[in-house]
Amino acid sequence: DAQESRGLGDVYKRQVLIDAVADAARQWSDEGRNRDAVALLEPWFAPGRPLDGRLSILFDALMDAYLELEKPRKRQQLIETVLERGDSELKCTALQRRAVMAADRGDYDAALAAFREAQRMHPDDPSHTHLEISLLIGAGRLQEARERARFWLARAQRDRDFPPLLLDLLRRAAEDPAAAMLEAQEHSVPGLAALRSAMAKLPPPQLRHCLLYTSPS
16 A cells, blocks of 8 residues: 555646546545545645645545544645635635534634635535535524525525535425434434434433422521
8 A cells, every 4th residue: 555655646747537536535535545545635735736616526535534634733724725825616615614613613603704704705606505504503593594594495496507405405404404404414424314213213301300499497
């Protein structure tokens, strides 16, 4: 593997399809070869390299590889690099990731601020829809999440090119945003579907304590 990984940084000099590079990086990450994935992806963001929206898929793959390798400083540096040198589309992707990272820390004010900035920069990005709903749910603003889901749904229904799966998610989120987001995550979080099924079979909670009042003597 060490010999195979040597020279991966030179791949960007050849004419390769970005999707093929992303697929290779994802496959290596799935196999636990995150260092190889990083070696393949980092040169695409090196100084002097043009950074545009076509690299969003590589940006996400590199951010995920850094996460698996527990490299928070590298993740932050990559975001800063993109915000400094990227075009509006790639900057939007970086701001979305910044919003998710802030939400993971429990800082939903910062998360929503980063999201609003991303939305201003690239207002037509379909991924804004479920990200905003997820952030509002995390912040405990369920009614607002439902209202925004209905807003996005009305807008999406006028767009013939809007992704059908995302449109279906918005329809469900307009009624019950928390349940819709959980259902969407079942495909990416191992064991979540089984856990939700088991929890649905549990009896409703029962009161197991009472308060006793004694008058002062």
